[in-house]
Amino acid sequence: MTTANQTAVERYRNNFLKEVEANVEEGHMVKMCMQCGVCAGSCPLGPHWTHSPQKIFMMIRAGKRDEVLGSDSMFMCTSCYNCMVRCPRQLPITHIMHGLANYAHRLGLAPKGQPTRDFATLFWNNAIKKGRVNELMLTLRHYFRGGLVSGIKEALGMQSVGLGLFLAKRLNPMEIFGGHGVKDLKGFHAIIAKAKEIEDRKKGFTS
Amino acid sequence: MTASIATNQTILVVGGGISGMTAALEAAECGKQVILVEKTPVLGGRTARLYRYFPKMCHPTCGLEINLRRIKQNRNIRLMTMTEVTAVSGSRGNYSVTLKVAPRFVNENCTACGKCAEAVSAEVANPWNYGLDKMKAAYLPHNMAYPQRYVIDPSIVGTPEGEKAKAACPVGAVDLEMKEETVTLQVGALIYATGWRPYDAAKIQPYGYGRFRNVITSLEFERLADPQGPTGGKILRPGDGKEAKNVAFIQCAGSRDENHLRHCSRICCMASLKQTQYVREAFGEEGKSTVYYIDIRAIDRFEDFYQMVQKDATVSFVKSKVARIAENAENGNPILHGVDTEGYHRYAVEHDLVVLAVGMEPEITGVKLPADVILDSSNFIEGSKDGGMFGAGAASSPLDVNRAVQSATAASLHAIQVIRKTASTEAV
Numbered sequence: 001m002t003t004a005n006q007t008a009v010e011r012y013r014n015n016f017l018k019e020v021e022a023n024v025e026e027g028h029m030v031k032m033c034m035q036c037g038v039c040a041g042s043c044p045l046g047p048h049w050t051h052s053p054q055k056i057f058m059m060i061r062a063g064k065r066d067e068v069l070g071s072d073s074m075f076m077c078t079s080c081y082n083c084m085v086r087c088p089r090q091l092p093i094t095h096i097m098h099g100l101a102n103y104a105h106r107l108g109l110a111p112k113g114q115p116t117r118d119f120a121t122l123f124w125n126n127a128i129k130k131g132r133v134n135e136l137m138l139t140l141r142h143y144f145r146g147g148l149v150s151g152i153k154e155a156l157g158m159q160s161v162g163l164g165l166f167l168a169k170r171l172n173p174m175e176i177f178g179g180h181g182v183k184d185l186k187g188f189h190a191i192i193a194k195a196k197e198i199e200d201r202k203k204g205f206t207s
Numbered sequence: 208m209t210a211s212i213a214t215n216q217t218i219l220v221v222g223g224g225i226s227g228m229t230a231a232l233e234a235a236e237c238g239k240q241v242i243l244v245e246k247t248p249v250l251g252g253r254t255a256r257l258y259r260y261f262p263k264m265c266h267p268t269c270g271l272e273i274n275l276r277r278i279k280q281n282r283n284i285r286l287m288t289m290t291e292v293t294a295v296s297g298s299r300g301n302y303s304v305t306l307k308v309a310p311r312f313v314n315e316n317c318t319a320c321g322k323c324a325e326a327v328s329a330e331v332a333n334p335w336n337y338g339l340d341k342m343k344a345a346y347l348p349h350n351m352a353y354p355q356r357y358v359i360d361p362s363i364v365g366t367p368e369g370e371k372a373k374a375a376c377p378v379g380a381v382d383l384e385m386k387e388e389t390v391t392l393q394v395g396a397l398i399y400a401t402g403w404r405p406y407d408a409a410k411i412q413p414y415g416y417g418r419f420r421n422v423i424t425s426l427e428f429e430r431l432a433d434p435q436g437p438t439g440g441k442i443l444r445p446g447d448g449k450e451a452k453n454v455a456f457i458q459c460a461g462s463r464d465e466n467h468l469r470h471c472s473r474i475c476c477m478a479s480l481k482q483t484q485y486v487r488e489a490f491g492e493e494g495k496s497t498v499y500y501i502d503i504r505a506i507d508r509f510e511d512f513y514q515m516v517q518k519d520a521t522v523s524f525v526k527s528k529v530a531r532i533a534e535n536a537e538n539g540n541p542i543l544h545g546v547d548t549e550g551y552h553r554y555a556v557e558h559d560l561v562v563l564a565v566g567m568e569p570e571i572t573g574v575k576l577p578a579d580v581i582l583d584s585s586n587f588i589e590g591s592k593d594g595g596m597f598g599a600g601a602a603s604s605p606l607d608v609n610r611a612v613q614s615a616t617a618a619s620l621h622a623i624q625v626i627r628k629t630a631s632t633e634a635v
Contacts, residue, residue, distance in 0.1 A: 036501045041530025041545035047553060055551050086413065088464035
């Protein structure tokens with residue numbers, strides 16, 4: 001699993017900015033940051049992360065690879081776009097943060113047990129199975145992620161919402177048996193596999 | 208009449224601020240015929256509305272007075288106030304310019320005795336104090352006004368208030384029948400000394416200008432510090448008239464921002480450094496100034512001034528562009544939120560008053576200019592394709608007064624060259 005990481009370390013030795021520019025979505029814009037601090041001050045979740053975007057960008061330029069790729073900050077972004085609309089240099093900050101999260105995840109360096117990352121993984125695996133999100137299974141898996149007891153507690157806490165959704169025909173209990181999928185499931189899986197192949201090739205991952 | 212004396216040997220200077228006055232004077236003192244047109248009723252432009260200059264902390268009235276006397280003494284300058292250029296046609300050495308002259312409702316008999324202002328009770332917002340107070344609808348813009356002639360605001364013409372002004376005038380100078388006039392002139396060269404305006408601070412939404420009364424612009428702060436301003440020179444905040452002893456200065460309010468003005472306005476760092484000294488002047492050691500900045504751009508020899516302010520114990524610097532401003536509902540104090548770049552500390556700091564160091568936007572932004580005029584990406588005038596029209600002063604680049612005067616002198620020399628070339632071609 002660490003081969004992709006080792007390759008990247010070898011290739012961009014001591015030049016993490018170059019690595020980000022080459023592999024992270026909108027990574028070439030990182031060098032445009034003038035360290036004014038508006039993004040950091042504008043983030044509604046700012047006080048709750050380890051590193052603000054301003055700090056992440058400075059760390060990238062300072063070559064702090066392990067700290068950046070191991071940071072939980074990119075996963076804390078809620079995509080409110082406050083930083084992006086206020087950035088005086090018009091850096092696509094939100095996109096860069098997502099790009100960094102994706103890159104760290106693929107290298108296997110993203111923090112373990114980070115809730116947003118875990119949920120994103122859960123969502124992806126669920127959606128990819130049948131080409132449609134099985135909301136019932138997604139919710140159940142999410143509630144029971146911490147074991148049986150906490151799962152039952154969490155599910156019971158949400159039962160009135162669940163019942164409301166059921167009565168409004170927004171939640172089908174039959175979905176527990178696998179649920180419905182897209183018409184051409186085989187074709188869908190082929191598309192996803194191809195997309196992954198293209199992305200891997202572009203980003204230099206060998207899978 | 209001005210129209211009859213204008214020829215293709217005449218230089219037209221648009222704008223009567225410090226740059227326009229300089230450009231007009233330099234050409235006129237070389238013996239060239241100059242027509243100086245100004246949109247407002249007085250000369251002096253934005254310079255006349257400053258309290259002090261940096262770096263010498265002297266008063267603009269001093270230099271203004273010298274220039275006004277030069278203009279009065281010079282027979283080559285024809286001044287037209289309340290006049291705007293509406294159209295320009297032709298090419299280098301031979302332009303036809305259409306001017307619109309707004310009625311002043313006061314003729315040249317005026318002795319500036321002020322009886323009309325005493326008689327009138329109607330008031331209008333005072334643009335010379337950036338709308339911070341009101342003035343009588345019959346007014347002399349400011350003490351240094353040139354020409355020293357009153358103006359009747361159009362809002363009272365045709366009302367009993369207007370008649371009161373007319374009745375009060377002992378020399379029959381109030382003429383309420385004046386109409387707007389259109390004049391067409393021939394000129395050889397044009398100098399646009401149209402200057403700048405403060406960027407509309409209300410557009411910088413997170414700073415709450417217009418929503419929070421104790422958030423003002425640097426230009427408004429100049430008026431607060433000026434003895435001729437709305438507070439008689441006392442630094443009282445607009446919200447409740449309380450003394451503003453703890454003042455925050457926010458740099459790059461609009462400038463260096465792709466969402467607002469993409470250029471660095473160059474003067475604002477020095478303006479804020481200067482204004483910290485107004486706070487010290489007013490309150491001594493009790494005053495407190497905090498400058499929030501991305502980086503201080505005190506260009507070339509102004510570094511000395513920056514170092515002097517750095518040594519001032521009442522002034523502190525925070526390297527951070529403020530992210531947003533909130534208001535303390537109890538006392539009306541603005542609260543500044545952000546993260547500083549030296550250590551990434553999150554702050555939420557309360558101040559009595561926030562001064563936004565607003566950027567310079569060319570006054571001609573949004574105005575249709577002759578197609579030949581070349582503008583840069585921020586609407587500053589670079590010149591013209593035919594080589595007969597020039598930008599001078601802050602119309603050509605964000606400049607302080609000193610550099611605006613240099614720029615205007617250069618533009619004047621260019622215009623003289625055009626006139627001389629035209630003359631020699633005609634002689635052949």
